[in-house]
Amino acid sequence: MLGIVFTEFMEMVEERFSPEVLDRIIEQAAPANQGAYTAVGYYPHEEIVALVVALSEQTGLPAAALVQAFGEHLFGRFTQSYAALIDGRRGTIDLLRQLDGDIHVAVRKLYPEARLPRFHVMSCEGDTMRLAYESPRGMEALAQGLIVGAIRHFGEPLQVDWEHGTYEGRPVSVFHVRPRS
Ligand code: HEM
Structure with missing residues (x-):
């Protein structure tokens, strides 16, 4: 890591x-x-x-709560140290759409040995998105914290949670971003 x-x-x-x-x-x-x-x-x-x-x-x-809090903190730091990769995104959903094919691709160019997860957009309509997360490291709590950090950064009335699911027949974790209830 x-x-x-x-x-x-x-x-x-x-x-x-x-x-x-x-x-x-x-x-x-x-x-x-x-x-x-x-x-x-x-x-x-x-x-x-x-x-x-x-x-x-x-x-x-609890460890999961600490990791999530760390994810929120980390996103705040990323907005400073990697501003170029975050500036210009319209909001959390726009950023998450470009995470796998753009942001993490740039991260890999900077750090060829980075171990990055895969994200797949399962559905995306307006303020609602389902995003599949796949990683042998199973860092859902970190991903959740990073997404909460993004929501806070953009000041959006969104919430996020996740559950186990499948994507193309493989077991994944599905993040659900939607308007705050
Ligand atoms: C909300 C948006 C993001 C999410 C959900 C996310 C998710 C993750 C997760 C869960 C990991 C842990 C590795 C794994 O799960 O296998 C990770 C690693 C990482 N991400 Fe992201 N990420 C986000 C945005 C960013 C941004 C904006 C940057 C910086 C430009 C970034 C840079 C990195 C780096 C440097 C690592 C560590 C790689 C390593 O340890 O080898 N991520 N990301």
Whole structure:
């Protein structure tokens, strides 16, 4: 996994909790390099999972809620560090339509070893979209947080949830974006 995910995660822990909590989770998760990540390095996916588990134990908050909050934080950071890839999108649904074929394609050009998920637009009409998510890493909570971050960024009255489904006969997770009820 790309180092930027780790550096942003550690920054969020420091900001939302404290530097002491960060020290404790690094100690508990014991990553190979003692938590010395660089934004452009690549590290094992298992290390971010171990850090999230440690944070969940230290704070008593559920891991999925922490990962979702991290996704929201990360989208905010992406709007700064990758403004060119986000500016000009009309809104969340427009951005999600172009995620797989455009945004993540650009990410792969920047970072050839990035491990990116696949997204497929299953239906899209007005303010309602069904988007299939496929990844061996199963990071639905992160995707949900990123989408919530996008909705907040564009200031739209939308909500998102997801459920298990199928796409072209394969098991996927289906994200449903629609007007807030
Ligand atoms: C709401 C929009 C987005 C969603 C739902 C989304 C979803 C995801 C998810 C779930 C992952 C984790 C990997 C996996 O699931 O297999 C991921 C990785 C990543 N995404 Fe996106 N993404 C979004 C927008 C963006 C944007 C705007 C950028 C930056 C321009 C970006 C850059 C990345 C990077 C750098 C990774 C890490 C790749 C790695 O660790 O190797 N994403 N994305």
